[in-house]
Amino acid sequence: MDLHRHLDDELSSLRDRVLLLGGEAEQALERAMYALSERDSDVAREVLDHDDQVDQLEVEIDRQCIDIIALRQPAARDLRFVISVAKMAPVLERIADHACNIARASIDLNNEPELNSALDLSRMAEHALQMLRAALDSFTSNDANTAREIIKSDSEINDLYNHTFHRLIELMVTEPATATRDARLLFVAKHLERIGDYVTDICELTVYMAEAAFIKHSN
Amino acid sequence: MPVQTVAPRIEVRPSAPPPVNSGKAKVAVRDLNFFYGRVQALHNISIEIPERIVMAFIGPSGCGKSTFLRTLNRMNDVIPATRVGGQVLIDDHDIYAPGTDVVELRRRVGMVFQKSNPFPKSIFDNVAYGLRINKVTSSSSELAGRVEQALKDAALWNEVKDRLKTSALSLSGGQQQRLCIARALAIRPEVLLMDEPASALDPIATSKIEELIFDLKKQYTIVIVTHNMQQAARVSDTTAFFLLGKLIEVNATEKMFTAPNEKLTEDYITGRFG
Numbered sequence: 001m002d003l004h005r006h007l008d009d010e011l012s013s014l015r016d017r018v019l020l021l022g023g024e025a026e027q028a029l030e031r032a033m034y035a036l037s038e039r040d041s042d043v044a045r046e047v048l049d050h051d052d053q054v055d056q057l058e059v060e061i062d063r064q065c066i067d068i069i070a071l072r073q074p075a076a077r078d079l080r081f082v083i084s085v086a087k088m089a090p091v092l093e094r095i096a097d098h099a100c101n102i103a104r105a106s107i108d109l110n111n112e113p114e115l116n117s118a119l120d121l122s123r124m125a126e127h128a129l130q131m132l133r134a135a136l137d138s139f140t141s142n143d144a145n146t147a148r149e150i151i152k153s154d155s156e157i158n159d160l161y162n163h164t165f166h167r168l169i170e171l172m173v174t175e176p177a178t179a180t181r182d183a184r185l186l187f188v189a190k191h192l193e194r195i196g197d198y199v200t201d202i203c204e205l206t207v208y209m210a211e212a213a214f215i216k217h218s219n
Numbered sequence: 220m221p222v223q224t225v226a227p228r229i230e231v232r233p234s235a236p237p238p239v240n241s242g243k244a245k246v247a248v249r250d251l252n253f254f255y256g257r258v259q260a261l262h263n264i265s266i267e268i269p270e271r272i273v274m275a276f277i278g279p280s281g282c283g284k285s286t287f288l289r290t291l292n293r294m295n296d297v298i299p300a301t302r303v304g305g306q307v308l309i310d311d312h313d314i315y316a317p318g319t320d321v322v323e324l325r326r327r328v329g330m331v332f333q334k335s336n337p338f339p340k341s342i343f344d345n346v347a348y349g350l351r352i353n354k355v356t357s358s359s360s361e362l363a364g365r366v367e368q369a370l371k372d373a374a375l376w377n378e379v380k381d382r383l384k385t386s387a388l389s390l391s392g393g394q395q396q397r398l399c400i401a402r403a404l405a406i407r408p409e410v411l412l413m414d415e416p417a418s419a420l421d422p423i424a425t426s427k428i429e430e431l432i433f434d435l436k437k438q439y440t441i442v443i444v445t446h447n448m449q450q451a452a453r454v455s456d457t458t459a460f461f462l463l464g465k466l467i468e469v470n471a472t473e474k475m476f477t478a479p480n481e482k483l484t485e486d487y488i489t490g491r492f493g
Contacts, residue, residue: 004490073449075476075488212478 007072011081014068015140017061018085018092022136024054025092026129028099029195033125036106036188039114044103051100058093061085077209084209088139091201095132098191098198105184105191115181119167124160124192131157131199139202144210147203151215157196164189244308245270245410245440246291251305253286253295260286262464264305268410273432273441275455275472277448279492283464284444288412291442292328293321309410326353329408333415335395337387337402342379345387345398346370349406365405372438373401374431393424400431404439411435413443417450429454448488452476460484 028047035044065086068074074082131150138146168182168189204216244267253261261283268274276284289295290307293314307314314324326349337345346366349355356362366383370376375397379390387398396416403411413432417425432441432454445451451458451472458475460467460483468481479485486492 007490075448075452076479076485078489079477 007068007074007078010064010068010072011074011078014061014064014082014085017057017064018088019136019140021054021057021061021089021092022132022139024050024057025095025099026132026136028054028096029102029125029129029132032099032102032106033122035103036109037122039106039110041107041110044106044110047103048100051096054093054096058089061089065089080209080212084139084205088202088205091198091205095195095198098195101191102188105188109181109184112181115171115178115185119185119189120160120164121185121188121192124157124164124189127153127157127160128192128195128199131196132202135199135202135206139206139209142206142210144207144213147206147210148215151200151203154196154200157193161189161193243270244268245310246442247306247308247311248291249306249308251287251290251303251307253283253290253304254302255298256300260464261290264466266459266466266469268440268442269457270440271436271438272456273436273443273454275451275458276442276444276461277446277451277458277487278461279487280446282461284459284461285414287461288414288442288444291410291412292325292330293319294325294330296321326406327408328410328412329403329406330412330414331396331400331403331416333418335392335399335419337390337395337398339386339388341384342370342387342390342398343383346401346405349402353406355406369401369405370398372404372435373397374427374434375401391424393420393427396420396424396428397431400428404435408439410440410442413441415444415446418446425450448476460487462487 028050031043031047034040035042035047065082068082069079072078131153134146134150137143138150165186168186172179172182201216207213207215246268248264248266248268251261251264252259264287276288278284286295290303291309291314295301295303303315309324309328313319314328338348340348343363343366346369347362350362350365356365367376367380370379375394378394379398387395390398396419400411400416417428420428429450432443435441436456443451443454455472457469458472459469460475460479460481462483468475468479468484470479470484474480475484476488479488
Protein backbone atom coordinates (compact mmCIF):
# COMPACT_ATOMS: atom_id res chain seq x y z
CA MET A 1 0.00 0.00 0.00
CA ASP A 2 1.27 3.48 -0.82
CA LEU A 3 2.39 5.49 2.16
CA HIS A 4 0.04 8.32 1.31
CA ARG A 5 -2.84 5.83 1.03
CA HIS A 6 -1.94 4.67 4.51
CA LEU A 7 -1.97 8.26 5.74
CA ASP A 8 -5.27 8.91 3.96
CA ASP A 9 -6.79 5.93 5.76
CA GLU A 10 -5.57 7.20 9.11
CA LEU A 11 -6.87 10.71 8.43
CA SER A 12 -10.19 9.25 7.35
CA SER A 13 -10.40 7.22 10.55
CA LEU A 14 -9.57 10.35 12.55
CA ARG A 15 -12.30 12.28 10.76
CA ASP A 16 -14.81 9.51 11.54
CA ARG A 17 -13.85 9.54 15.20
CA VAL A 18 -14.15 13.28 15.63
CA LEU A 19 -17.53 13.21 13.91
CA LEU A 20 -18.55 10.42 16.26
CA LEU A 21 -17.48 12.57 19.20
CA GLY A 22 -19.45 15.46 17.71
CA GLY A 23 -22.49 13.20 17.43
CA GLU A 24 -22.07 12.14 21.05
CA ALA A 25 -21.89 15.77 22.19
CA GLU A 26 -24.95 16.63 20.13
CA GLN A 27 -26.91 13.69 21.49
CA ALA A 28 -25.89 14.46 25.08
CA LEU A 29 -27.16 18.02 24.73
CA GLU A 30 -30.38 16.94 23.05
CA ARG A 31 -31.10 14.35 25.74
CA ALA A 32 -30.16 16.66 28.62
CA MET A 33 -32.60 19.26 27.32
CA TYR A 34 -35.23 16.55 26.90
CA ALA A 35 -34.64 15.50 30.53
CA LEU A 36 -35.12 19.12 31.58
CA SER A 37 -38.19 19.92 29.52
CA GLU A 38 -39.92 16.56 30.06
CA ARG A 39 -38.81 16.29 33.70
CA ASP A 40 -37.32 12.85 32.98
CA SER A 41 -34.49 12.17 35.45
CA ASP A 42 -33.86 8.71 34.01
CA VAL A 43 -32.80 10.24 30.71
CA ALA A 44 -30.64 12.74 32.63
CA ARG A 45 -28.86 9.86 34.40
CA GLU A 46 -28.29 8.12 31.08
CA VAL A 47 -26.54 11.25 29.82
CA LEU A 48 -24.30 11.26 32.91
CA ASP A 49 -23.59 7.53 32.64
CA HIS A 50 -22.60 7.89 29.01
CA ASP A 51 -20.07 10.65 29.65
CA ASP A 52 -17.22 8.25 30.39
CA GLN A 53 -17.45 6.93 26.85
CA VAL A 54 -17.30 10.47 25.51
CA ASP A 55 -14.19 11.14 27.60
CA GLN A 56 -12.62 7.92 26.35
CA LEU A 57 -13.28 8.89 22.76
CA GLU A 58 -11.55 12.21 23.30
CA VAL A 59 -8.48 10.43 24.70
CA GLU A 60 -8.41 8.08 21.71
CA ILE A 61 -8.55 11.00 19.29
CA ASP A 62 -5.75 12.72 21.20
CA ARG A 63 -3.62 9.61 20.98
CA GLN A 64 -4.38 9.14 17.29
CA CYS A 65 -3.40 12.75 16.51
CA ILE A 66 -0.12 12.36 18.38
CA ASP A 67 0.62 9.10 16.56
CA ILE A 68 -0.04 10.64 13.16
CA ILE A 69 2.12 13.67 13.91
CA ALA A 70 4.95 11.53 15.28
CA LEU A 71 4.86 8.75 12.71
CA ARG A 72 3.52 10.34 9.53
CA GLN A 73 4.77 13.90 9.94
CA PRO A 74 1.88 15.41 8.03
CA ALA A 75 2.32 18.71 6.21
CA ALA A 76 0.15 21.41 4.68
CA ARG A 77 -3.57 20.49 4.56
CA ASP A 78 -2.95 17.19 6.36
CA LEU A 79 -1.15 18.98 9.17
CA ARG A 80 -3.89 21.60 9.43
CA PHE A 81 -6.50 18.85 9.58
CA VAL A 82 -4.73 16.93 12.36
CA ILE A 83 -4.06 20.08 14.38
CA SER A 84 -7.68 21.18 13.97
CA VAL A 85 -8.97 17.79 15.11
CA ALA A 86 -6.56 17.75 18.06
CA LYS A 87 -7.93 21.12 19.16
CA MET A 88 -11.53 20.30 18.31
CA ALA A 89 -11.80 17.08 20.30
CA PRO A 90 -11.48 18.73 23.76
CA VAL A 91 -13.98 21.39 22.66
CA LEU A 92 -16.52 18.71 21.79
CA GLU A 93 -15.81 16.92 25.05
CA ARG A 94 -16.44 20.18 26.90
CA ILE A 95 -19.78 20.56 25.11
CA ALA A 96 -20.70 17.08 26.37
CA ASP A 97 -19.60 18.17 29.87
CA HIS A 98 -21.93 21.15 29.69
CA ALA A 99 -24.70 18.78 28.62
CA CYS A 100 -23.92 16.71 31.73
CA ASN A 101 -24.17 19.81 33.89
CA ILE A 102 -27.58 20.52 32.36
CA ALA A 103 -28.58 16.90 33.07
CA ARG A 104 -27.52 17.32 36.74
CA ALA A 105 -29.51 20.54 36.98
CA SER A 106 -32.55 18.77 35.51
CA ILE A 107 -32.31 16.00 38.15
CA ASP A 108 -32.31 18.65 40.88
CA LEU A 109 -35.11 20.62 39.26
CA ASN A 110 -37.21 17.50 38.69
CA ASN A 111 -37.32 17.01 42.47
CA GLU A 112 -38.97 20.38 42.88
CA PRO A 113 -42.25 21.86 41.61
CA GLU A 114 -42.19 22.99 38.00
CA LEU A 115 -41.72 26.67 37.24
CA ASN A 116 -44.49 28.17 35.16
CA SER A 117 -42.42 30.98 33.69
CA ALA A 118 -41.98 31.69 30.02
CA LEU A 119 -38.26 31.23 29.38
CA ASP A 120 -36.22 30.99 26.18
CA LEU A 121 -34.20 27.95 27.27
CA SER A 122 -35.71 25.65 24.63
CA ARG A 123 -35.04 28.19 21.92
CA MET A 124 -31.49 28.62 23.18
CA ALA A 125 -30.95 24.86 23.18
CA GLU A 126 -32.46 24.43 19.73
CA HIS A 127 -30.26 27.19 18.37
CA ALA A 128 -27.16 25.72 20.04
CA LEU A 129 -27.95 22.31 18.56
CA GLN A 130 -28.49 23.75 15.09
CA MET A 131 -25.17 25.59 15.35
CA LEU A 132 -23.39 22.43 16.48
CA ARG A 133 -24.85 20.29 13.67
CA ALA A 134 -24.03 22.94 11.07
CA ALA A 135 -20.51 23.34 12.49
CA LEU A 136 -19.87 19.60 12.20
CA ASP A 137 -21.23 19.65 8.63
CA SER A 138 -18.99 22.57 7.66
CA PHE A 139 -16.02 20.75 9.19
CA THR A 140 -16.85 17.62 7.18
CA SER A 141 -17.19 19.53 3.95
CA ASN A 142 -14.19 21.79 4.63
CA ASP A 143 -16.53 24.75 4.18
CA ALA A 144 -15.01 27.90 5.65
CA ASN A 145 -17.77 30.20 4.39
CA THR A 146 -20.50 28.31 6.23
CA ALA A 147 -18.28 28.19 9.33
CA ARG A 148 -18.02 31.97 9.24
CA GLU A 149 -21.81 32.30 8.98
CA ILE A 150 -22.26 30.03 11.99
CA ILE A 151 -19.88 32.17 14.03
CA LYS A 152 -22.06 35.21 13.28
CA SER A 153 -25.16 33.39 14.50
CA ASP A 154 -23.67 32.98 17.99
CA SER A 155 -24.90 36.48 18.78
CA GLU A 156 -28.46 35.14 18.76
CA ILE A 157 -27.67 32.75 21.62
CA ASN A 158 -25.98 35.57 23.48
CA ASP A 159 -29.09 37.72 23.06
CA LEU A 160 -31.32 34.90 24.28
CA TYR A 161 -29.03 34.38 27.26
CA ASN A 162 -29.16 38.05 28.20
CA HIS A 163 -32.93 38.03 27.96
CA THR A 164 -33.15 34.84 30.07
CA PHE A 165 -30.72 36.24 32.61
CA HIS A 166 -32.79 39.36 33.18
CA ARG A 167 -36.03 37.37 33.26
CA LEU A 168 -34.66 35.00 35.92
CA ILE A 169 -33.26 37.84 38.04
CA GLU A 170 -36.66 39.46 37.84
CA LEU A 171 -38.28 36.22 39.01
CA MET A 172 -35.86 35.94 41.93
CA VAL A 173 -36.89 39.40 43.05
CA THR A 174 -40.64 39.05 42.50
CA GLU A 175 -40.95 35.42 43.63
CA PRO A 176 -38.17 34.77 46.14
CA ALA A 177 -39.51 31.28 46.86
CA THR A 178 -38.41 30.20 43.41
CA ALA A 179 -34.88 31.61 43.75
CA THR A 180 -33.12 28.24 44.03
CA ARG A 181 -34.83 26.91 40.92
CA ASP A 182 -34.21 30.21 39.11
CA ALA A 183 -30.52 29.95 39.96
CA ARG A 184 -30.35 26.41 38.58
CA LEU A 185 -32.03 27.54 35.36
CA LEU A 186 -29.64 30.46 35.17
CA PHE A 187 -26.79 27.95 35.20
CA VAL A 188 -28.52 25.97 32.45
CA ALA A 189 -28.78 29.15 30.38
CA LYS A 190 -25.10 29.85 31.00
CA HIS A 191 -24.16 26.33 29.89
CA LEU A 192 -26.08 26.83 26.65
CA GLU A 193 -24.43 30.18 26.09
CA ARG A 194 -20.99 28.58 26.60
CA ILE A 195 -21.89 25.82 24.14
CA GLY A 196 -22.48 28.55 21.56
CA ASP A 197 -18.98 29.84 22.26
CA TYR A 198 -17.52 26.36 21.86
CA VAL A 199 -19.28 25.91 18.53
CA THR A 200 -17.65 29.18 17.49
CA ASP A 201 -14.27 27.65 18.39
CA ILE A 202 -15.05 24.65 16.19
CA CYS A 203 -15.91 26.94 13.29
CA GLU A 204 -12.69 28.90 13.75
CA LEU A 205 -10.77 25.63 13.54
CA THR A 206 -12.64 24.74 10.35
CA VAL A 207 -11.64 28.06 8.81
CA TYR A 208 -8.02 27.39 9.79
CA MET A 209 -8.20 23.88 8.38
CA ALA A 210 -9.70 25.03 5.08
CA GLU A 211 -7.85 28.28 4.51
CA ALA A 212 -4.89 28.32 6.91
CA ALA A 213 -6.40 31.57 8.24
CA PHE A 214 -6.33 32.40 11.94
CA ILE A 215 -9.58 34.17 12.73
CA LYS A 216 -9.64 33.56 16.48
CA HIS A 217 -9.77 36.84 18.41
CA SER A 218 -10.08 38.76 15.14
CA ASN A 219 -13.67 39.87 15.76
CA MET B 220 22.65 12.93 -14.19
CA PRO B 221 19.18 14.38 -13.65
CA VAL B 222 17.92 14.50 -17.21
CA GLN B 223 14.32 14.62 -18.22
CA THR B 224 13.35 12.84 -21.38
CA VAL B 225 9.82 14.08 -21.87
CA ALA B 226 8.49 17.55 -22.27
CA PRO B 227 7.18 18.83 -18.94
CA ARG B 228 3.42 19.06 -18.70
CA ILE B 229 2.90 21.20 -15.66
CA GLU B 230 0.03 23.54 -15.09
CA VAL B 231 1.46 26.60 -13.43
CA ARG B 232 0.46 30.19 -13.37
CA PRO B 233 1.71 32.05 -16.44
CA SER B 234 3.87 34.35 -14.39
CA ALA B 235 6.87 32.93 -12.58
CA PRO B 236 6.43 32.34 -8.85
CA PRO B 237 7.18 35.50 -6.91
CA PRO B 238 10.73 35.60 -5.62
CA VAL B 239 11.19 35.96 -1.91
CA ASN B 240 12.24 39.52 -1.30
CA SER B 241 13.19 39.66 2.34
CA GLY B 242 16.39 41.64 2.47
CA LYS B 243 19.13 42.23 -0.08
CA ALA B 244 19.44 39.57 -2.76
CA LYS B 245 22.84 37.94 -2.61
CA VAL B 246 22.01 35.79 -5.61
CA ALA B 247 19.53 36.79 -8.29
CA VAL B 248 18.68 34.42 -11.09
CA ARG B 249 16.85 35.67 -14.16
CA ASP B 250 15.18 33.42 -16.75
CA LEU B 251 17.73 30.68 -16.42
CA ASN B 252 17.55 27.82 -18.89
CA PHE B 253 19.92 24.90 -18.84
CA PHE B 254 20.46 22.11 -21.36
CA TYR B 255 22.23 18.79 -21.23
CA GLY B 256 22.84 18.45 -24.95
CA ARG B 257 19.37 18.75 -26.51
CA VAL B 258 17.54 18.04 -23.30
CA GLN B 259 16.34 21.05 -21.39
CA ALA B 260 16.81 20.45 -17.67
CA LEU B 261 15.85 23.89 -16.34
CA HIS B 262 13.09 26.13 -17.67
CA ASN B 263 13.05 29.89 -17.12
CA ILE B 264 14.10 29.84 -13.50
CA SER B 265 13.88 33.21 -11.77
CA ILE B 266 14.58 33.47 -8.09
CA GLU B 267 16.27 35.74 -5.58
CA ILE B 268 18.23 34.41 -2.65
CA PRO B 269 18.58 37.01 0.10
CA GLU B 270 21.81 37.44 2.01
CA ARG B 271 22.44 35.35 5.14
CA ILE B 272 19.52 33.05 4.95
CA VAL B 273 19.23 29.33 4.39
CA MET B 274 17.27 28.44 1.28
CA ALA B 275 16.31 24.81 0.72
CA PHE B 276 15.61 23.30 -2.71
CA ILE B 277 13.19 20.39 -2.63
CA GLY B 278 11.62 18.27 -5.33
CA PRO B 279 11.57 14.73 -6.66
CA SER B 280 14.63 13.09 -8.19
CA GLY B 281 15.45 14.52 -11.58
CA CYS B 282 13.54 17.75 -11.01
CA GLY B 283 16.63 19.86 -11.62
CA LYS B 284 17.38 21.11 -8.13
CA SER B 285 20.98 19.84 -8.07
CA THR B 286 21.52 21.03 -11.63
CA PHE B 287 20.26 24.43 -10.60
CA LEU B 288 22.47 24.46 -7.50
CA ARG B 289 25.50 23.77 -9.67
CA THR B 290 24.67 26.65 -11.99
CA LEU B 291 25.24 28.98 -9.05
CA ASN B 292 29.01 28.43 -9.10
CA ARG B 293 29.32 27.10 -12.64
CA MET B 294 30.11 23.57 -11.55
CA ASN B 295 28.17 22.38 -14.59
CA ASP B 296 30.85 23.91 -16.81
CA VAL B 297 32.89 20.74 -16.44
CA ILE B 298 30.09 18.60 -17.93
CA PRO B 299 30.44 18.32 -21.73
CA ALA B 300 27.71 19.56 -24.08
CA THR B 301 25.88 21.66 -21.52
CA ARG B 302 24.43 25.06 -22.30
CA VAL B 303 23.16 27.89 -20.12
CA GLY B 304 20.86 30.78 -20.95
CA GLY B 305 19.75 33.64 -18.71
CA GLN B 306 21.57 35.32 -15.89
CA VAL B 307 22.94 34.38 -12.48
CA LEU B 308 23.85 37.54 -10.60
CA ILE B 309 25.90 37.43 -7.45
CA ASP B 310 26.09 40.85 -5.88
CA ASP B 311 24.71 42.17 -9.18
CA HIS B 312 27.55 40.65 -11.22
CA ASP B 313 26.59 38.09 -13.87
CA ILE B 314 28.75 35.04 -13.21
CA TYR B 315 28.24 33.86 -16.81
CA ALA B 316 29.52 37.13 -18.27
CA PRO B 317 32.62 36.77 -20.45
CA GLY B 318 35.84 37.20 -18.50
CA THR B 319 34.48 35.84 -15.23
CA ASP B 320 37.24 34.27 -13.16
CA VAL B 321 35.68 30.89 -12.41
CA VAL B 322 38.29 29.99 -9.79
CA GLU B 323 37.58 33.20 -7.93
CA LEU B 324 33.84 32.56 -8.34
CA ARG B 325 34.17 29.15 -6.70
CA ARG B 326 36.18 30.71 -3.88
CA ARG B 327 33.27 33.05 -3.25
CA VAL B 328 30.65 30.34 -3.78
CA GLY B 329 31.81 27.22 -1.96
CA MET B 330 30.28 23.81 -2.26
CA VAL B 331 29.77 20.77 -0.07
CA PHE B 332 28.74 17.52 -1.71
CA GLN B 333 26.49 14.63 -0.78
CA LYS B 334 29.39 12.31 -0.13
CA SER B 335 32.21 13.66 1.97
CA ASN B 336 35.37 13.82 -0.08
CA PRO B 337 38.35 14.54 2.17
CA PHE B 338 41.77 14.41 0.56
CA PRO B 339 44.03 11.56 1.71
CA LYS B 340 45.95 14.01 3.81
CA SER B 341 45.99 15.09 7.42
CA ILE B 342 43.06 16.92 8.96
CA PHE B 343 45.13 20.11 9.06
CA ASP B 344 46.27 19.81 5.44
CA ASN B 345 42.73 19.24 4.23
CA VAL B 346 41.57 22.53 5.70
CA ALA B 347 44.76 24.32 4.74
CA TYR B 348 44.60 23.09 1.15
CA GLY B 349 42.57 25.92 -0.34
CA LEU B 350 44.46 28.52 1.65
CA ARG B 351 47.78 27.23 0.36
CA ILE B 352 46.90 26.96 -3.32
CA ASN B 353 45.28 30.37 -3.24
CA LYS B 354 48.27 31.75 -1.29
CA VAL B 355 45.84 33.36 1.09
CA THR B 356 48.07 33.42 4.14
CA SER B 357 51.51 34.89 4.54
CA SER B 358 52.81 32.96 7.55
CA SER B 359 52.44 29.53 9.09
CA SER B 360 50.94 31.03 12.22
CA GLU B 361 48.31 32.83 10.16
CA LEU B 362 47.64 29.59 8.29
CA ALA B 363 47.24 27.72 11.58
CA GLY B 364 44.89 30.43 12.83
CA ARG B 365 42.70 30.20 9.73
CA VAL B 366 42.59 26.42 9.94
CA GLU B 367 41.61 26.58 13.61
CA GLN B 368 38.90 29.14 12.91
CA ALA B 369 37.47 27.10 10.04
CA LEU B 370 37.39 23.98 12.19
CA LYS B 371 35.69 25.95 14.97
CA ASP B 372 33.16 27.37 12.51
CA ALA B 373 32.44 23.84 11.33
CA ALA B 374 31.95 22.72 14.97
CA LEU B 375 34.77 20.20 14.61
CA TRP B 376 37.64 21.84 16.49
CA ASN B 377 37.00 20.28 19.88
CA GLU B 378 36.88 16.82 18.36
CA VAL B 379 40.11 17.07 16.34
CA LYS B 380 42.32 19.71 17.97
CA ASP B 381 44.58 17.07 19.52
CA ARG B 382 45.04 15.08 16.32
CA LEU B 383 45.36 17.59 13.52
CA LYS B 384 48.20 15.64 11.96
CA THR B 385 46.28 12.38 11.72
CA SER B 386 44.68 11.31 8.46
CA ALA B 387 41.33 12.85 7.62
CA LEU B 388 40.25 9.39 6.52
CA SER B 389 40.34 8.24 10.14
CA LEU B 390 37.37 10.49 10.97
CA SER B 391 33.79 9.24 11.10
CA GLY B 392 31.43 9.97 8.20
CA GLY B 393 29.83 12.89 10.01
CA GLN B 394 33.21 14.31 11.01
CA GLN B 395 34.49 13.95 7.45
CA GLN B 396 31.50 15.92 6.19
CA ARG B 397 32.12 18.66 8.73
CA LEU B 398 35.79 18.63 7.71
CA CYS B 399 34.68 19.25 4.13
CA ILE B 400 32.55 22.12 5.38
CA ALA B 401 35.58 23.45 7.28
CA ARG B 402 37.64 23.17 4.09
CA ALA B 403 35.00 25.15 2.22
CA LEU B 404 34.78 27.75 5.01
CA ALA B 405 38.56 28.20 5.30
CA ILE B 406 38.71 30.30 2.16
CA ARG B 407 35.84 32.41 3.50
CA PRO B 408 33.20 32.03 0.83
CA GLU B 409 30.17 34.31 0.74
CA VAL B 410 27.73 31.66 -0.43
CA LEU B 411 27.78 28.01 0.58
CA LEU B 412 26.06 25.47 -1.67
CA MET B 413 25.23 22.14 -0.06
CA ASP B 414 24.06 19.22 -2.16
CA GLU B 415 22.35 16.77 0.20
CA PRO B 416 25.10 17.22 2.77
CA ALA B 417 23.59 14.88 5.35
CA SER B 418 21.95 12.21 3.21
CA ALA B 419 24.64 9.65 3.98
CA LEU B 420 24.82 10.39 7.70
CA ASP B 421 23.17 8.90 10.77
CA PRO B 422 20.66 11.02 12.77
CA ILE B 423 23.25 12.26 15.29
CA ALA B 424 25.72 13.34 12.61
CA THR B 425 22.81 14.82 10.63
CA SER B 426 21.74 16.79 13.67
CA LYS B 427 25.25 18.23 14.03
CA ILE B 428 25.28 19.29 10.37
CA GLU B 429 21.86 20.90 10.78
CA GLU B 430 22.95 22.78 13.91
CA LEU B 431 26.01 23.89 12.01
CA ILE B 432 23.91 25.18 9.11
CA PHE B 433 21.78 27.10 11.59
CA ASP B 434 24.91 28.75 13.06
CA LEU B 435 26.58 29.40 9.71
CA LYS B 436 23.70 31.45 8.34
CA LYS B 437 24.78 34.31 10.61
CA GLN B 438 27.77 34.72 8.31
CA TYR B 439 26.94 33.00 5.04
CA THR B 440 24.21 32.69 2.49
CA ILE B 441 23.43 28.99 2.35
CA VAL B 442 21.61 27.04 -0.33
CA ILE B 443 20.88 23.42 0.45
CA VAL B 444 19.46 20.70 -1.75
CA THR B 445 17.71 18.02 0.25
CA HIS B 446 15.42 15.09 -0.35
CA ASN B 447 14.47 15.15 3.30
CA MET B 448 11.56 17.50 3.67
CA GLN B 449 11.75 17.49 7.44
CA GLN B 450 15.34 18.63 7.10
CA ALA B 451 14.26 21.46 4.80
CA ALA B 452 11.63 22.41 7.37
CA ARG B 453 14.13 22.31 10.22
CA VAL B 454 17.04 24.24 8.73
CA SER B 455 15.76 26.63 6.10
CA ASP B 456 14.20 30.08 6.15
CA THR B 457 12.79 29.79 2.65
CA THR B 458 12.06 26.78 0.51
CA ALA B 459 11.90 26.43 -3.25
CA PHE B 460 10.03 23.56 -4.87
CA PHE B 461 11.18 22.28 -8.26
CA LEU B 462 9.35 19.91 -10.56
CA LEU B 463 10.40 18.74 -14.02
CA GLY B 464 12.91 21.52 -14.34
CA LYS B 465 10.51 24.26 -13.34
CA LEU B 466 10.44 26.33 -10.22
CA ILE B 467 6.91 25.85 -8.95
CA GLU B 468 6.94 27.84 -5.72
CA VAL B 469 9.25 29.80 -3.45
CA ASN B 470 7.93 30.61 -0.05
CA ALA B 471 8.81 31.12 3.59
CA THR B 472 9.47 27.64 4.93
CA GLU B 473 6.77 27.79 7.59
CA LYS B 474 4.24 28.81 4.93
CA MET B 475 5.48 26.15 2.53
CA PHE B 476 4.91 23.37 5.05
CA THR B 477 1.63 24.58 6.50
CA ALA B 478 -0.15 26.31 3.64
CA PRO B 479 1.68 26.32 0.30
CA ASN B 480 0.26 28.47 -2.48
CA GLU B 481 0.48 25.92 -5.27
CA LYS B 482 -1.46 22.66 -5.42
CA LEU B 483 1.54 20.90 -6.95
CA THR B 484 3.62 21.87 -3.94
CA GLU B 485 0.93 20.68 -1.56
CA ASP B 486 0.62 17.38 -3.40
CA TYR B 487 4.37 16.87 -3.20
CA ILE B 488 4.87 17.69 0.45
CA THR B 489 1.83 15.70 1.51
CA GLY B 490 3.11 12.69 -0.43
CA ARG B 491 0.23 12.63 -2.92
CA PHE B 492 2.34 12.95 -5.96
CA GLY B 493 1.69 10.95 -9.08
